[in-house]
Amino acid sequence: MSRFISKFVPHLSRNSKLHRLFIAQLSSLPVEVDANLHSFTVRYFINKCGFSLEKALFASKYVNFCKSDKPDACLAFLKNHGFTDTQLLPKIEFLHSKGFLDMEIADLLVIEPNILLRSLEKSLVPTFDSIKYYLGSVETTVKAIKRCPMILPHFQTRVLPNIRCLKEAGVPNRCIAFGLRVGPSLFAGACVKTRELVEDVKELGFEPCNMKFVIAFCVKGSLSKLVWNKKLEIYQRWECSEAEVLTAFKKDPWAVMKISAEKIDGVMDFFVNEMGWRPQMLLQMPQLFAASLQKKIVPRCSVYKVLFLLLSIRMMIFLRSLLLLSGRSSQFLKAL
Structure with a gap:
């Protein structure tokens, strides 16, 4: 039990319910914390719970007591309810062996x-x-x-x-x-909700054997009906019909609906008002909604504008290639 406590307690989130419960069980009336080697709290954590000095000092910042009656009662309560080294520690060690860090294990068990x-x-x-x-x-x-x-x-x-x-x-x-x-x-x-979601995605025209089906399944399942309709309304404010949006969604579900409503509005605003595009042109290249507006779209469109002024290049296919080119900036420059 002491080994479990020594691993788990120092990593509890300070605001978690389990942390507050533990503190309530251990603490006496508030007193000034003495974070030195002679602190009763620090010695108790080291001798009774098996804490290292570092963890004992850390834990003593959040809980303090002058007598052992309450912490002893807390440990006894946990043991009486099955919280023993033989029951708990192997599970903690199993999670640790798989790559979970101590703090991640604490968060995992609190959740x-x-x-x-x-x-x-x-x-x-x-x-x-x-x-x-x-x-x-x-x-x-x-x-x-x-x-x-x-x-x-x-x-x-x-x-x-x-x-x-x-x-x-x-x-x-x-x-x-x-x-x-x-x-x-x-x-x-x-499971009943999963079946309903599967039917919804099928009705949108996705084939279950295709990877896009499960992408659409994940995207639609992660959005409430209210959020879905809010994003659809933003597209419609830019004079895109629901049918046009759903066609784009079939091309790239993640880019069209997983991004935030603000991102949709921002991308539309830039291409329509700054680049002179029709909204429907954007829906033909839905990948652009997932691209970074400030790091990719704006810089590349700025380069295109310069080339247009200097070389009279005005080929939409050229701009599309620049925008959709993946990889580092060196590849982008080679394309020029």
Whole structure:
């Protein structure tokens, strides 16, 4: 138990519920913190909880006590409710072995404490391996769990049913893996909502066997109906019809709807008012909405304007090539 406390407590977020609970259990009346080697609090953390000196000093900044009755009662309470080294420490060490840092583990357990209720051998280890089966590596699995901790303790009850739902719709494993990597929270939701979302994406004209289907699935699933309609209204304010927007969405779902409403408005404003484009021309190249306005679009359009003035170059295909050219600025200059 003391080894678990020494690993976990110093990394708790100061404003987290678990931190406040721990502090409430440990603290006596407020007193001036004495952060030296002779502080009772520091000595208690070192001798009773196994803290290093550094961690003990750090923890003593947030909690202070003069007697051992309350901290002893807190430790006894945790032990009586199953929070023992034999139950908890192996789970902490397992997460650590996969690449989670101490602070990340603390955050993970604060967000999703159900992880502590799962069996290490019967649940956590096989679940981690199952997620890795789809994502391909330990690193991508860790990233997915960080993004949505719920997928670890609820894999059997939430994630697997949603994976089966996508498979039944005809989505291949490689596309499911992509969706699990970029939108893990969607796989932790109710299966009935997943089925509804699958049908919505199909109605937009996406084929389940295509990678764009799962991209559209992730984009549409991450937006509330209110946010979706707000972004659609911005396009319509620039005299684009809903049909035109949905056609562009089929070309590049992420660029058209995942970016912020402010970004949509800013890109439209620049190309329509500064470059003289029709809004529909932008929807023919939806990738531009995902490009950085200040770092890519504006500088390259400025170069185009200079070339137009000096060399009378006014070919739209040339400008499109410059805007869509990927890579470093050296490649951009070679294209000139």
